Amino acid sequence: MRPFQIEQPKTIAEALRLKNSSAQFIAGGTNQLDLMKKHIAPPETLIDLQHALSNVIKEEKKHIVIGANVKNATLGENPLILQHIPLVAEAVLTGASQQIRNMASTAGNLMQRTRCVYFYDPTTPCNKREPQSGCSALNGENRMSAIIGYNPHCVATHPSDLCIALVALDAKVYATSITKQKIEIPFKDFHKLPENTPWLDHNLPNDAIVTHLEIPKDNLHQYYAYIKLRDRTSYAFALVSVAAAFQLNGDQMKNVRLASGGVAHKPWRWFEAEKFLNGKTPTRENFKQAALLITKDIQPLSGNAYKIDLLKGAVLVALENALNPNSKQN
Structure with missing residues (x-):
């Protein structure tokens, strides 16, 4: 892992001012640190969002609001989640280990990269890691790969469990950026298919920070x-x-x-x-x-x-x- 600097902004606005092409946001770090160790995403600066993001879950009239820095472990046991959207708790508790869930953030779960073995092997071609280099899994070891929505550019699958519950429950992602004050993305449109840009996992602008999620209280708790x-x-x-x-x-x-x-x-x-x-x-x-x-x-x-x-x-x-x-x- 190459040397890097770390910044710890207190507010989202401060974090956005620090973002540039050589800097990466980090919350729990359960995926970002893997990418750094494998030299896939070795930033010069890490912007630690722990103090800038909300870790609050609250109930509104029609929604449950989940702050971006709420830990996965909290989602599995929070009374509001269990009462109104227990599918979220059930899904998140199947993911990772208790130790990782204690660190992993809600927004980080949304932003995690694929777990394709070729993506993590820098000796092999991978369009997600090196655009236009090819997809090794297409005709290689693809037991874990996609069976729908793929193309010759990429056959990787999305790794999250939490996100499957969120898309089923019609969640919305809210974010903010320097160029646009408020970004609202329906969860079904947040992540993307490979298309001609398989190195992009989602439709969030590069300079944006996820602030919270909203999940409707649709009586899907029984x-x-x-x-x-x-x-x-x-x-x-x-x-x-x-x-x-x-x-x-x-x-x-x-x-x-x-x-x-x-x-x-x-x-x-x-x-x-x-x-x-x-x-x-x-x-x-x-x-x-x-x-x-x-x-x-x-x-x-x-x-x-x-x-x-x-x-x-x-x-x-x-x-x-x-x-x-x-x-x-x-």
Whole structure:
């Protein structure tokens, strides 16, 4: 790791004034330090945001507001989260380890880079690390790679668990920058697909700082589940994950939400399956039909066709667990 300076601004405005092309923001540091050790993002200056960002969770009339510096561990146990948006707690507690969750910030979770093995191996081509150099995973070791939304430029997947819950719950990201006072981005539009710029993971301007999230109180606190399938039961990234939530109006489902991780370059919403399930009774047969809708057009890579069956099963179990929240099984 090369030498660097560290700045510790007290306010967001001060932090924004310090930002330049050779400086990087840092909060918990659980991803940034890895990037520095691997010489992927070795900044001359680190701008420590710990004192500038909010670590408050508060309730408003229609939303839960989560400060950018709220730790992942706090999300897993905060009473407001557990009461109104427990899917967030369930998802975040499947990620990383307790020690990492104690350090990792909410905004940092949103901003983390891919965990593709080629991205972290500087001896191999990677368009995310070195633009226009190629994608080694496309025809290489792609067992963990994307099965939807990818292109020849990049087949990496988004690594977060928290973000899958956030996209399912229609969260919004709020940020501020030197050039624009207030930035508001619906969570479904925050992260991006590879397109022709696979080195960009999100649509946040480079000079912006995430300040907080807002999550609607949509009465999705009763029927919900998060399923994460992985190689080992702790401290592992998802092969496939599914967030499911809905309301019941009598014996009919409404406001259905389905999202997945481990399948694409961004947290993925299954809008067609949601539309199919809205107004349906919550039966195993309807859940199976939703899973078939989700997987019907998937075109896997050479090494990850197994993810199709994993995804079908995860969708089915997530919906069944959501229907019976007191008898969940992963």
